[in-house]
Amino acid sequence: MDESKVKNSPAAEPGTSRIAAVELAVSKMLRIGIYLAAAVIIVGLLWLLITGEGGYPEDTYPTSFMGIVNGVGDWKPVAVIxxxxxxxxxxxxxxVVVSLFVFLREKDYRFVAITALVLLILIISFALGKAG
Structure with missing residues (x-):
């Protein structure tokens, strides 16, 4: 392998391997989150198909976080889904939360501000969505 190509590659720059490691960890976290969510949904769907009922009277499903938590505790298929x-x-x-802490640790305050703004927008949108 030609050493000049290795020295001039972006991975050879200082700090790049740490950035790549953070990006890899974040992508792994996203993948695990999606797989976990899919597994939980599939378990709920299978349980719904096995029992033939959602665990709630018709048209009354949990709409709050605690309602979902209580429904999962009672092993109600719709709540699991x-x-x-x-x-x-x-x-x-x-x-976004993990990125905020990574940027804080890196002391990249411009991206801290941008990421905090994105997180604030997400929180406001969740609050407005709940109010509507």
Whole structure:
């Protein structure tokens, strides 16, 4: 292998391997979150198909976080499916939170501000979505 190509490659720059490691960890976290959410949804769907009922009277499903948690504790299929969907929604939000801490650690305050703004927008959108 030609050493000049290795020295001039972007991976040879100082700090690049740390950035690549963070990006790899974040992508792994996203993948695990999606797989976990899919597994929870599939378990809920299978349980729904096995029992033939959602665990709630018709048209009354949990709409709050605690309602979903209580439903999962009672092993209600619809609540398990909703928990999987909640995991799917929260996975990219967790990525934003992790990015915020990574940028803080790197002392990259411009990206801290941008990421904090994105997180604030997500929180406001969740609050407005709940109010509507």
């Amino acid at each position: 909703e928990a999987g969907l909640l995991l799917l929604i929260l996975t990219p939000v967790l990525r």
